[in-house]
Amino acid sequence: MPLSAIPSIVWTLTGCIGLIGSNSLALGPIAPAMADALGTSVQTVMIASAAFGLGTAGGALALGQLIDRIGPQRMLAITMLLMVFGFAGAGAAVGPEMLIAAQFGLGIAAGVALPAIYTLAAxxxxxxxxxxxxxxxxxxWTLSMVGGVPLSALIADTLGWRAFYFILAGAALLTAGALARRTDTKGAAGGLQTPLSALKVQGVLPLLAICACFMASFYGVYAYLGDHLHVDLGMPVSANGLATILYGIGFSAAVLLDRFIDAHIARPLLLSILMILVTAIFLLMFALSGSFVGLLVLMAVWGLANHLGLNVLIMRLTSLDPQQRGAIMGLNSAVTYLALFAGTISLGEVYASQGFRSVVLCAVGLMLAGVAISLIAARRGAAVKRDAERRQPASSQSL
Structure with missing residues (x-):
């Protein structure tokens, strides 16, 4: 597919992801400067990051069905406009309480924006x-990881951390305007009765369970990899940035393989194979945990595998029920951020008591659970398809 064939809205959606990711990922690097300015500790500032995650999960769960009622494009324009106020509020914060409140509000908006973005992308x-x-x-996500995070630190050093949030506010305003000027994508008539009614759609629950295993293992390992490189392997802090860049390169390079996904997306075992691939990467990470070079190579492969796995997972979810795509992707975002919270906290306890290798083994266990669920779901799906094919000839003969 040549670049000229890609609709302009796709690039707008990519920018929206970049803005959301830059906010969520950049807080850590600029937290010391924020703590000094607000007269508090880095740990208190980082509560704002947790507030963003919980807000995202809550917003996706409670408001995701509005995407189907109002239309994903209009809903995305509204949430990006709300983010303007959230970014401005974070930039104007005079105390940690105001910062936490602004990040919680940004999380709620992101909880609706992310499923709207994935719905539109589909x-x-x-x-x-x-x-x-x-x-x-x-x-x-790569743009925010490789570009947004270093840029936030540069802006914080030169213009101050508040300028970073005001720049994000300006970018969000431009994005909201661009979305508002486009022809709207209409919502489904009637919408949904409750935010959780999409759970009744056949196939949603196993895919959400796979998502929980996938995301909890990723965030649990990723959160403590940097500390492992610095403390256990004696590498400088800058090595964390190199690991992140290599992960981002692998994640982006996977775009070249997405045509393979298009050709084989209907294969029931495709998701299982990709989950097995990620499990194998964790096993290699366990074996090479003492090798800095080995871990760097694995970061690029991990990024590539995660891109493909996430792509197939979202494609499967959005294809289940076109009338409830927004609500289904809202559930996906809620599960993702709850898994982020649970994976980071629970595996943090494992890391503190038993070290990085034990964290990786826990991730292997989570991924094996995801593989098992995907295999069972594929088997059931194949059985349902066979039953439908058996009934079809009988129905044709009766006509």
Missing amino acids: VSGPPGHESRTLGIVLTG
């Missing part, structure tokens, strides 16, 4: 290129 690409379109949108 329907915006040319027919037959849905996975590649989604893959481009997913690279917004």
Whole structure:
């Protein structure tokens, strides 16, 4: 698919992901400067990060169904406009309480924006290129990781950390305006009765369970990899940035393989194979935990595998029920951020008491659970398909 064939809204959606990711990922690097300015500790500032995550989960769970009622494009424009006030509030914070409140509000908006973005990505690409379109949108996370995080530190050092949030506010305002000027994507008539009614859609629960295993293992390992490199392997803090860049390169490079996903997305075992691949990477990470070079190489492979796994997972979820895509992706975002919270906290206890290798083994266990769920779901899906094929000839003969 040539770049000229990609609709302009796809690049807008990629930018939206980049803005959301820059906010959530940049807080850590600039937290010391924020703590000094607000007269508090870094730990207190980081409570704002937890507030963002909980707000995202709550917003996705409670408001995700509005995407189907109002339309994903209009809903995304509204949430990006709300983010303008959230970013401005964070930049103008005079105390940690105001910062935490602003990040919680940003989380609620992001909880609706993310499923709206994925819903739009699923329907915006040319027919037959849905996975590649989604893959481009997913690279917004790489933009925020590789570009947004270093840029936040640079802006904080030169213009001050408040300027970073005001720049994000300006970018969000421009994005909201661009979305508002486009022809709107209408919502589904009637909408949903409750935020959780999408759980009744066949196939949603196993995919959400796989998402929980996938995300808890990722965030649990990623959160403590940097400290392992610094404390256990004696590497400078800058090595963490190199590991992040290599992960981002692998994540972006996977776009070149998304055409393979488009060609094989209907294969029931595709998701299971990708989950097994991620499990194998964790096993290699366990074996090479004492090798800095080995871990750096694995970071790039890990990024590539995670991109493909996330792509297939989202594609499967958005295809279950076109009338409830927004609500289903809202559930996906809620599970993702709850898994982030649970994985980081629980595996943090494991890291503190038993070290990084034990964290990786826990991630292997989580991924094996995800593999088992995906295999069972694929088997059930195949059985349902066979039953439908057996009934079809009988129905045709009766006509």
